Amino acid sequence: MSDVSEVLKVVFVGLNSPGYQSLALGYLRSYAQADRRLAGRVAFQTLDLTVDVDPWWVAYRVLALEPDVIGIPLTCWNARNAYDLCRVVKAARPATRIVMGGPEAGPVAAELLAAHPEVDIVVRGEGEVTFAELLYALTRGRAVHHVEGITTRDDAGAVVSAPDRPLIADLDSIPSPYLNGVMVPSNGAAYIETYRGCPHHCGYCFEGKGYPRVRSFSEARIAAEIDTVAHTSGVTSFSFIDAVFNLTDDRLAFLAGCLAPYAAQGMRLHTVEVDIERIDDAQAALLASAGVASVETGPQTVGAQALATCQRRFDRDRFTRGVEALKRADIAVECDLIVGLPGDTVQDFFDGLEFCLDLDPGIVQTSTLHVLPGTDLWKRAEELGLRYDPEPSHEIIATDTIGYNDLRRAEVRSIYLQRIYKARL
Amino acid sequence: MRALSVVVGAGGRDTCVLCRKAVSASYDPAPVVMQRIDRVLADAPHPPFSLLFSGADAFGHPDLPALIAYVVRGGATRVGLETDGRALTVGGNAGGAIHAGVRRFDISLLAADDVAGERLYGRADAAGLALQGVAECVAAAERAGVNVAVTAAVPVCAHNLDDVARTVAALAAVGVACVRLDARDLPFSAHASACLVAACDTGMVDGVWVEVLGSPEALPPSHVLHVAGEERE
Numbered sequence: 001m002s003d004v005s006e007v008l009k010v011v012f013v014g015l016n017s018p019g020y021q022s023l024a025l026g027y028l029r030s031y032a033q034a035d036r037r038l039a040g041r042v043a044f045q046t047l048d049l050t051v052d053v054d055p056w057w058v059a060y061r062v063l064a065l066e067p068d069v070i071g072i073p074l075t076c077w078n079a080r081n082a083y084d085l086c087r088v089v090k091a092a093r094p095a096t097r098i099v100m101g102g103p104e105a106g107p108v109a110a111e112l113l114a115a116h117p118e119v120d121i122v123v124r125g126e127g128e129v130t131f132a133e134l135l136y137a138l139t140r141g142r143a144v145h146h147v148e149g150i151t152t153r154d155d156a157g158a159v160v161s162a163p164d165r166p167l168i169a170d171l172d173s174i175p176s177p178y179l180n181g182v183m184v185p186s187n188g189a190a191y192i193e194t195y196r197g198c199p200h201h202c203g204y205c206f207e208g209k210g211y212p213r214v215r216s217f218s219e220a221r222i223a224a225e226i227d228t229v230a231h232t233s234g235v236t237s238f239s240f241i242d243a244v245f246n247l248t249d250d251r252l253a254f255l256a257g258c259l260a261p262y263a264a265q266g267m268r269l270h271t272v273e274v275d276i277e278r279i280d281d282a283q284a285a286l287l288a289s290a291g292v293a294s295v296e297t298g299p300q301t302v303g304a305q306a307l308a309t310c311q312r313r314f315d316r317d318r319f320t321r322g323v324e325a326l327k328r329a330d331i332a333v334e335c336d337l338i339v340g341l342p343g344d345t346v347q348d349f350f351d352g353l354e355f356c357l358d359l360d361p362g363i364v365q366t367s368t369l370h371v372l373p374g375t376d377l378w379k380r381a382e383e384l385g386l387r388y389d390p391e392p393s394h395e396i397i398a399t400d401t402i403g404y405n406d407l408r409r410a411e412v413r414s415i416y417l418q419r420i421y422k423a424r425l
Numbered sequence: 426m427r428a429l430s431v432v433v434g435a436g437g438r439d440t441c442v443l444c445r446k447a448v449s450a451s452y453d454p455a456p457v458v459m460q461r462i463d464r465v466l467a468d469a470p471h472p473p474f475s476l477l478f479s480g481a482d483a484f485g486h487p488d489l490p491a492l493i494a495y496v497v498r499g500g501a502t503r504v505g506l507e508t509d510g511r512a513l514t515v516g517g518n519a520g521g522a523i524h525a526g527v528r529r530f531d532i533s534l535l536a537a538d539d540v541a542g543e544r545l546y547g548r549a550d551a552a553g554l555a556l557q558g559v560a561e562c563v564a565a566a567e568r569a570g571v572n573v574a575v576t577a578a579v580p581v582c583a584h585n586l587d588d589v590a591r592t593v594a595a596l597a598a599v600g601v602a603c604v605r606l607d608a609r610d611l612p613f614s615a616h617a618s619a620c621l622v623a624a625c626d627t628g629m630v631d632g633v634w635v636e637v638l639g640s641p642e643a644l645p646p647s648h649v650l651h652v653a654g655e656e657r658e
Contacts, residue, residue: 405647
């Protein structure tokens, strides 16, 4: 055993948006708990909290558990609170090893460690195997900087990175946190992941996390998770975290087949993300039979230059046909737009808003660009003239085509237009 | 979804009494208004419609409930009406209109408070009542659990120009979503431009969108986005 207590106490801390559960923590814990090498040597606890809780009170709860290791998935939304939390925990209990992972940590691992002395270790990329290997090294008292996928400090305090870890070839090797009871689905907050990766490579998005290809869980695993979540008492709605729910016709048909019996009993799916331009009446009917009440989609922008820069396709007619098909199937569509994409003018943004409002999709949601670590826009920010806040949540400050003040004006005006749009019977 | 406008009458709208004499309101009979609605809807592409009762203060129309019911039956999902705002404080008008299906209230306001308003309205309580009406409308919508949008029109003249930023702030404080500064009758000057810019910036700080109706030259290039464009419903 290492220099920590006899049983390594690991606390997973989720700082989620209200109404969400952390599937990432469920996976991390499920995989590590199933590792026989850690049995009897590591004890796990999870604090699945929300980002609106004061970090000092989160620290109070964390420290009450006297952890040897805490693991925190970092996103642009929770990073500031997470850093506050870790600073307090480290000061109060210096021996606690603080491990971070997730989209806000992995792509900037070395920079993060340089800027945040309270953080000990960053897990880069897919975390399940790496985190379990890290715990194994800790229980054996071994140096952790050799663990693939880890960035940490060596004995001299220098930031060092081990090589990347290969992607998990068989996603079913990650035990389902729903099937093993690590996560209890809660109504409206439970998410199922059926595959990792994204067929699109939009420049602003990290949903695909740089994975070169789509990898799927097995159909048997997916069906079992749906069955478990849908049979959980009190759960009448849940969702899918997949980047594209209608990835292929066959896959959509399979999912609809799994979900239809529960939809017939009233189960509903909310805001699944779809490729709207592939949706016709047949796909809309499948979505309706699956209990899909609302979907989320782009276009994000209609500006030709921004579309090209962000590697997005947009066909106005196909998009319109997709929305109309979903409306005929009584499925609400959330059309998303981003202001501040490279090349877009304010007029491009409002042209997009006008296009979406004219479709009367049900929901129109606008947001300001966040230049997220690891994305193509983040890598090319200087070349593209994007000035953004280097601190999370990395909101755009100005572009070559929209100044700071006009970005703020676009935000305020779009909020007004959305209020008018929502004011209906 | 552009709002289709249907006139219910004429006159009666608040104007600065120092600039011109107020004109009494007159209302068209309900069958006439219904014929207008039919014509407007016949030209509209398909439901759902956005429809705004305009002209005179809609709350003064004796058959307003029937007119609202008529357009709702016709497929309008966004029904709005123009009012002086004071009518929203009377006899449960705000809650009643929301119950009937109205989701947009476009009020008019000349001043930020009764002190400034007395001179412009020619009565002491008009501005305060209009702001109170908005607050009651917002509260009624919250009680009913529905989304309602309140917008405001501020006719700008030489007599309220210096106070227009404060008027925007007062409207923002009671929950207005957008303020339209009607500066069409305002002679262009550097001072007028500065006051309008200050009003736009006040709206930005307070989170309410301000647009200016009038000559595009009324605002400097830095504020061109605030020039009123095509209004969306």
